[in-house]
Amino acid sequence: xxxxxxxxxxxxxxxxxxxxxxxxxxxxxxxxxxTDIDKMKE
Numbered sequence: 173x174x175x176x177x178x179x180x181x182x183x184x185x186x187x188x189x190x191x192x193x194x195x196x197x198x199x200x201x202x203x204x205x206x207t208d209i210d211k212m213k214e
Contacts, residue, residue, distance in 0.1 A: 196206060 199206060
């Protein structure tokens, strides 16, 4: 996690959120039900 070493936590959070949303959309297309395991609430 190179981003975690950076001083700017806002940039780190934004990048991790982008990766999270990409993974979530990919799993959704694959048919995985994420409603039970999704702990990130906005």
